Amino acid sequence: MTTDPPTATNTKVRQVEAIVHGTVIDHxxxxxxxxxxxLLARENDQVxxxxxxxxxxxxxxxxxxxxxxELDERTLSRLALIAPGATVSIIRDYQVIHxxxxxxxxxxxxxxxxANPNCVTNHEKWSSRLDVIGHEPLHVRCFxxxxxxxxxxxxxx
Amino acid sequence: xxFSGRHVISxxxxxxxxxxxxxxxxxxxxxxxxxxxxxxxxxxxxTLFFEPSTRTRLSFEAAMQKLGGRVxxxxxxxxxxxxxGESLADTIRMIEQxxxxxxxxxxxxxxxxxxxxxxxxxxxxxxDGGNQHPSQTFLDLYTIAKLYPAxxxxxxxxxxxFAGDLRYGRTVHSLLTALCHFRVKLVLxxxxxxxxxxxxxxxxxxxxxDVSEAPNLQDAIAQADILYMTRLQEERFPDPLEFDxxxxxxxxxxxxxxxARQSLRVLHPLPRINEIAIDVDQTVHxxxxxQAGNGIPVRQALLGLVLGVLI
Ligand SMILES: [Zn+2]
Numbered sequence: 001m002t003t004d005p006p007t008a009t010n011t012k013v014r015q016v017e018a019i020v021h022g023t024v025i026d027h028x029x030x031x032x033x034x035x036x037x038x039l040l041a042r043e044n045d046q047v048x049x050x051x052x053x054x055x056x057x058x059x060x061x062x063x064x065x066x067x068x069x070e071l072d073e074r075t076l077s078r079l080a081l082i083a084p085g086a087t088v089s090i091i092r093d094y095q096v097i098h099x100x101x102x103x104x105x106x107x108x109x110x111x112x113x114x115a116n117p118n119c120v121t122n123h124e125k126w127s128s129r130l131d132v133i134g135h136e137p138l139h140v141r142c143f144x145x146x147x148x149x150x151x152x153x154x155x156x157x
Numbered sequence: 158x159x160f161s162g163r164h165v166i167s168x169x170x171x172x173x174x175x176x177x178x179x180x181x182x183x184x185x186x187x188x189x190x191x192x193x194x195x196x197x198x199x200x201x202x203x204t205l206f207f208e209p210s211t212r213t214r215l216s217f218e219a220a221m222q223k224l225g226g227r228v229x230x231x232x233x234x235x236x237x238x239x240x241x242g243e244s245l246a247d248t249i250r251m252i253e254q255x256x257x258x259x260x261x262x263x264x265x266x267x268x269x270x271x272x273x274x275x276x277x278x279x280x281x282x283x284x285d286g287g288n289q290h291p292s293q294t295f296l297d298l299y300t301i302a303k304l305y306p307a308x309x310x311x312x313x314x315x316x317x318x319f320a321g322d323l324r325y326g327r328t329v330h331s332l333l334t335a336l337c338h339f340r341v342k343l344v345l346x347x348x349x350x351x352x353x354x355x356x357x358x359x360x361x362x363x364x365x366x367d368v369s370e371a372p373n374l375q376d377a378i379a380q381a382d383i384l385y386m387t388r389l390q391e392e393r394f395p396d397p398l399e400f401d402x403x404x405x406x407x408x409x410x411x412x413x414x415x416x417a418r419q420s421l422r423v424l425h426p427l428p429r430i431n432e433i434a435i436d437v438d439q440t441v442h443x444x445x446x447x448q449a450g451n452g453i454p455v456r457q458a459l460l461g462l463v464l465g466v467l468i
Contacts, residue, residue, distance in 0.1 A: 118286050120265040124245050144267025145288055146167060148356060 019048075022067040024089040025079065025102075027055065032083050033062025039078055039156065045069050077111050080104050081151050084138045107131050108140065112154040119145040128157065161465030164273040165281045168294045168331045173338035176298060177309065182458035182467050183299050183451070196466050197226040203256035204230040205248070206283070207263040212427070212449075213283045217260045217292075220456035224466075229256070249275045258464055261285075279463035287327055293426060294331040296455040300448045301383055304422055311340040314367075318344040318377040321387035321407055321432060323353040328426045329387055333357050337364045344380055346371040348403045351393065374409060378417050384409070384442075386425045386432045404431055411436040424448050 022045075028036050033051050041047045050063035070090050071079070079086060080102045089099040110127035121128045121144055130140035130149075138151035160178065164170075171179075202221040204214050218228045231252070245263070249272045252259055259276060261269050262283040269282035269289070284290040298308075307313045317336065319329045323345055333343070333353070337360055345353050345368065352370075361368050371377040378384060389407055394400035408431055409423065422444040425433060429445070437443050461467035 114267075116266060118264075118266050120245070120263070120267040120271050120285070123265050124271065126246070126271055142267065144270045145265075145286070146169070146267070 018094055019065050019067050019091055020094060022065060022091050023070055024091060024096075025064045025066075025083070026061070026087045026089065027058060028062035028064065028083045028086045029058070030060045030062055033064065036062065036079065036083050036086070037064050039082065040064060040066050040071075040075070074111070076102060077105055077108060078156055081108055081112055081138070081154065082156070084135070084151065104132065104135070104138075107143075110157055112156050114142045114145060114147070115149045115153045115155075116142065116145045116147045119147070121145075130154070160462035160468070162279055163463050164269075164276075164279050165291050165459055165463060166269050166273050167282070167289045168291045168335050171291075171335075176295070176335060176338060179295050179455065179458050179462065180299050180302050180309070182462055183295075183454040184303075185467075186457050186461070187454040196461055197221070197224040197464050200226045200257040200464055200466075201255065202226055202228050202460065203252050203259045204228065204283075205252060205259055205261045206231065207261075207268070210262050210284060213262060213290075213292075214260075216449075216452045217281070217283065217456050217460075220453050221460055223453065224457055224461060226257075226460070226464075245271060246275045249280075253278045258460060281459060281463065287325065289331060290327060291331065292452070292456055292459060293328055294335050295459065296448065296452045297328070297332050297385075297424065297426075298335055299455050300424060300444070300451045303451070304444070305382060308339055308341070314340045314342050315382045316342040316344060316380050317383045317385060318346065318371065318381035319353070319385050319387070320346045320374055320377055322351045322389050322393060323347040323387070324351040325390070325393060326387040329353070329385065330357055332385065334360060337361060337366060342367040342369075344369055344371050344377050346374055346377045348389070348407065351389075374407060375413060378409070378413060378421065381421055382418065384421060384423045386423060386429070388426075388430055388432060408432055408434060409437060410434040411440050414440055414442050417442060 025036060030052065033049060037047050037049045046067040048065045052060050053063055055061040084104060086102045087099060088102050089096045108130040112128065112130060114121050114128050119142055129143040131143055133139050133141045133148060139148055140151060141148045204217060206214055221228050245268060253276045256278060258279045260281045260283045261272050263285050266286035266288040269280055269285045273280040282289055282291055302308045305315050308315055323329055343361060343366055358368065389404055391400050421442050423437065423442050425445040427445055427449050
């Protein structure tokens with residue numbers, strides 16, 4: 001069973017070309033759009049990017065579509081760290097079958113490096129663990145060195 | 158929470174009840190003038206020091222020996238394991254085979270927490286980089302509680318002044334965290350740029366602690382029951398002239414204490430450099446050497462509690 005591609009008459013005006021199967025990440029803070037695209041693109045999928053799109057909620061936003069794939073838990077965690085509040089829609093046969101805000105874990109394990117250069121996790125072969133301590137803007141505390149950071153200070157592993 | 162088998166990593170892991178348990182155990186140990194050599198007979202403490210800290214190591218070793226335990230030391234752990242490329246986790250897995258408790262000192266922040274995730278025997282953090290040194294915090298609290306029993310019952314709030322480098326000084330950060338369990342007034346006096354970080358001020362505000370800033374050391378002395386001094390480190394100042402200037406204004410002398418309350422006591426984690434003039438030692442206010450001495454019963458208490466021989 002296939003569905004005809006939606007047109008401007010049966011859906012909201014599309015700002016980026018529709019995909020058959022895959023995932024749409026919407027409501028990405030404008031300046032994080034390329035970072036999100038890079039995070040996903042290096043995993044070898046076809047990615048399309050919309051930048052500086054109009055959004056009633058956030059002014060200008062970014063949007064990224066990945067064809068042919070749904071995101072695994074680890075990728076969702078990484079997304080939560082760099083684009084908290086983004087929405088994730090799963091598309092099958094042009095239809096949105098599930099849409100939600102990117103789930104925010106309580107803890108990021110082995111997702112990002114601790115930003116403290118003297119942290120033991122940056123010197124031993126040991127996974128980082130960053131616990132969420134605040135939202136909007138997202139803040140985390142390293143379980144090991146006990147320092148707190150804004151999510152924007154972190155680098156993905 | 159029971160202490161037996163517990164790790165001692167960060168002061169933030171300890172409730173008010175836990176802190177009182179440690180203080181009471183230290184007091185009980187100190188009251189008994191005869192050494193309790195039977196307490197931990199046969200138990201073995203390993204000191205694993207990846208950076209030198211003679212005073213911390215000796216204090217733990219003295220505490221363990223006074224409890225009747227035995228001590229083995231890897232005082233130069235850095236050269237014996239790390240240079241051979243052994244991971245910290247593997248070093249711990251090796252040492253825990255024969256030690257009943259491990260005291261670790263390490264230059265990296267968070268090293269003791271990592272060790273505690275690997276070890277089946279209790280880990281006591283003897284300092285992890287610029288992060289935590291919980292036995293120091295317990296001995297600071299014990300010292301204050303001995304001087305002013307009102308700290309524990311909250312009958313009259315103490316005024317405690319922190320002076321010096323409040324930004325990088327980990328002893329005052331941990332002490333502030335611990336004091337959040339008690340009713341105290343905090344007075345802060347620090348050079349510009351070295352003030353108490355916002356996250357600690359927020360911790361204090363969250364428990365309704367009365368925190369104020371004093372314009373200078375003399376003003377803090379006039380208000381305080383306890384004056385807790387910290388070292389100023391030259392490397393924190395980009396301009397050496399500025400350092401010389403600040404150093405001079407963060408130094409206490411016997412003369413400056415002449416109008417202080419008789420009961421004011423000056424504490425310092427030691428070693429002091431210039432912050433406390435030698436002539437202060439002769440005054441009734443000097444208490445930093447007694448404070449260091451309290452490290453023995455407090456470390457005895459911690460060892461006895463985690464080894465399950467004290468409750
Ligand atoms: Zn860290």
